[in-house]
Amino acid sequence: MTITISQQAFDELWKETRTNGTSHYPDPGDQFDLMHKFPQPLGRGYWREIQLREGFNLTIADYRVCDRLMIEFSDLDTTGIEYHFHLSGQTQCRQTNLEAGKYGVYGRGIEIESLGDISAREPFLEVIIEMLPETLHSLAGNPDGEIPKELQHLVRSSEQECYCRDGIATPAMQTVAKQIIQCPYQGIAKRVYLEGKALELMGMLLAVETEIQDGESNPHPLTGDLVDRIYYARDILQQRLDNPPSLRELARLVGLNECTLKQGFRRVFGTTVFGCLHGYCMEQAWQMLQTGTWKVGEVANMVGYKDLTAFGRAFRKKFGIRPRDCIKKFSVLA
CATH class of the missing domain: 2.60.120.10 (Jelly Rolls)
Incomplete structure (x- = not known):
């Protein structure tokens, strides 16, 4: 109706x-x-x-x-x-x-x-x-x-x-x-x-x-093929959180030069290649910690952080709380 x-x-x-x-x-x-x-x-x-x-x-x-x-x-x-x-x-x-x-x-x-x-x-x-x-x-x-x-x-x-x-x-x-x-x-x-x-x-x-x-005044607008390659590059980053490719390798995998790849990420996603990867890593970490299934160190490794201190600092900067506090918060709500 x-x-x-x-x-x-x-x-x-x-x-x-x-x-x-x-x-x-x-x-x-x-x-x-x-x-x-x-x-x-x-x-x-x-x-x-x-x-x-x-x-x-x-x-x-x-x-x-x-x-x-x-x-x-x-x-x-x-x-x-x-x-x-x-x-x-x-x-x-x-x-x-x-x-x-x-x-x-x-x-x-x-x-x-x-x-x-x-x-x-x-x-x-x-x-x-x-x-x-x-x-x-x-x-x-x-x-x-x-x-x-x-x-x-x-x-x-x-x-x-x-x-x-x-x-x-x-x-x-x-x-x-x-x-x-x-x-x-x-x-x-x-x-x-x-x-x-x-x-x-x-x-x-x-x-x-x-x-x-x-x-709009750029003589080289994004074509459909180029946009597809940019999205493919993002998909590769999201699939390889624990061992992301370098910028050079990522550009090679999607058939672009590094400059075009960086400009493409800015125009399609409004952020840098690293910024896109970092944002997705933090989102995944937040969601995994909410479940209470994994320890903080395990989550850090799964999203590509070998240094637990660096992970904690990045997580707190992004969300305003420590990773272990995220676990406590949602375990109380559950």
């Missing part, structure tokens, strides 16, 4: 939900952190909104719709820059098709007509970061607050058509999004932590946007 609803009716359901007394503050010491129930006629779950500072907001959406939900939007207005990170669930909206491991970026502007299509097949988990143009101007790093030309497409006039794009999140992006959802703090510590993570994620995304805009 499919539920089709207009934008006005959808907004009315949300308004009713927010005023019926079910919203609450999950962190009693933070009046800028408010959790709303998802409208019950449509599904179950919550929508948590955190204002980090004026013009910079974070939202965590965790819900499941009862049936496939189609929302008919008209004159959709984006007042700032939005980044939507999907950790699970599938939706099509605003010229983007998002699922687990993908993200959507939307600049300021309008979209005349749009149809939102939210699947009911699996739970929906998403991290949304919203930044007003004035906030981005304040971070520009120059007295005039001028935004580089490579990013000006994100802050077009509010009367212009908005910029929309979806992409595949890098392992580093996925890690930070998960850290936001799993924030272990409360009060001011929570706010500082979440603002830092949101800015970190925003920085990664702006770097990718800059590279994409630079690449």
Whole structure:
């Protein structure tokens, strides 16, 4: 079954939900952190909104719709820059098709007509970061607050058509999004932590946007064959965690020169060859430690670390906790 609803009716359901007394503050010491129930006629779950500072907001959406939900939007207005990170669930909206491991970026502007299509097949988990143009101007790093030309497409006039794009999140992006959802703090510590993570994620995304805009004038765009070779190189790295090939060997295995391989990783995955490998190693280590099946030293060896101290240092830098604490944390939850 499919539920089709207009934008006005959808907004009315949300308004009713927010005023019926079910919203609450999950962190009693933070009046800028408010959790709303998802409208019950449509599904179950919550929508948590955190204002980090004026013009910079974070939202965590965790819900499941009862049936496939189609929302008919008209004159959709984006007042700032939005980044939507999907950790699970599938939706099509605003010229983007998002699922687990993908993200959507939307600049300021309008979209005349749009149809939102939210699947009911699996739970929906998403991290949304919203930044007003004035906030981005304040971070520009120059007295005039001028935004580089490579990013000006994100802050077009509010009367212009908005910029929309979806992409595949890098392992580093996925890690930070998960850290936001799993924030272990409360009060001011929570706010500082979440603002830092949101800015970190925003920085990664702006770097990718800059590279994409630079690449549009590149006389040597990525071809389908080249992209396939880049993905093949990543697969080789993931299959050989305990003994990864050198950059030269990896380039030879996929039939590319080292320079093309390095540039290809930057443009396809938004990170270096080593960064991609490191991010995947840490993700695998996290997942293995959660099971409680292996000791820390065994996990370190399986992801290519011979030095246990180096592994512990890298793990803590990535996730903010020690490997053995990861085991304890999830054994308690179990």
